[in-house]
Amino acid sequence: MDFLKQDKRPLYLKIKEHIENLIEQEIYKAGDKLPSETTFAKKLDVSRASLREALRVLEKEGKIIKSQGVGTFVSKPIPRFKKGIEELFSVTDTIKNEGFTPGTKGLDIKKEQADKSLAAKMKLKKNKKILKIERIRTADEKPVVFCIDYLNHNLFPIDSESDFKHSIFDLLENKYNLNIKYAFAEIIPVTANHLLIDKLNVKKNAPILCLEQMHYDNQERLFLFSKNYFRSDQFQFKVLRKR
Structure with missing residues (x-):
């Protein structure tokens, strides 16, 4: 050629x-x-x-x-990021720890009324508003995770002017003194739809790992519900099981 x-x-x-x-x-x-x-x-x-x-x-x-x-x-692609699912981690720290530069694209922040399903998940009263943050997390400018986060801003005075380009965990802990304690997580295998094809630059029906998490602080308050869509060719989750 x-x-x-x-x-x-x-x-x-x-x-x-x-x-x-x-x-x-x-x-x-x-x-x-x-x-x-x-x-x-x-x-x-x-x-x-x-x-x-x-x-x-x-x-x-x-x-x-x-x-x-x-x-x-x-060969099948080798995931660049391998994490123990028992560890509560931020995407930013995961990318940094593997030697890549974390970044954010397509940041969209808005206050909206939680629908019936979301209100039930987050134990919110009817018509309560939440802060919805959508963003694409990148590693060396390559899209690897599409994040949708729902913050219960009724618990603390966070607003849409805050810096959501980096770790939400760091923002909540360092600026708002929120002590993050634990999260319940569920891994759901999905295939790329039109939204994920656009956000993650993958092919139609590409395998994606959806990590749904309910985050609690040290006062046992549910402050964050997140749905993070990880490219399965970039991320692999592991868990230590004992008998």
């Missing part, structure tokens, strides 16, 4: 990046078998030696798997 020849980097690196792009675009999906070296090299108009070196690096990085006598296959 002409564009490979125009790039001044070592050829195997250009081939490697091109194959990564083909995988990213799902031209070759997880589990797909790649063409034979001869066919692939001819298709890319490169030497088999350069292609072989590119495939060697991709295999070392875990992006492809070679099976002797069978062929070369695209």
Whole structure:
């Protein structure tokens, strides 16, 4: 391919990046078998030696798997973030701890009246308003979590002018002296609908992990109900079970 020849980097690196792009675009999906070296090299108009070196690096990085006598296959993506679900964590801290830069996009804050279902979940009286915060959390500018948070601002004087671009936990603890004690969590596997496709930049029906949590403070007050949609190719949750 002409564009490979125009790039001044070592050829195997250009081939490697091109194959990564083909995988990213799902031209070759997880589990797909790649063409034979001869066919692939001819298709890319490169030497088999350069292609072989590119495939060697991709295999070392875990992006492809070679099976002797069978062929070369695209690996399933390895999650970048692996968390114990027993730990109450903020998305911001999780991203930071893995060496990435956390960010926020699409921040939308508004006060709205809780519907019947939400009012029941948050133990609110009829017609009470809550603060709804929607935002996309990013790692090195890549969308990884879509967050919907419902704050019971009737418990403390928080308002829509507060800084919600970073950790809500840090904001509540440091600015509003709220002592976060624990949360009840439920993991719900879902597939990407039109909203999540747009927010998380994923394909239709991509697997998503929805983490629903009810957060309580040290006075046993339910102050936050959250629905966080995690890209399953980026996050993996674990739990320690004992007998």
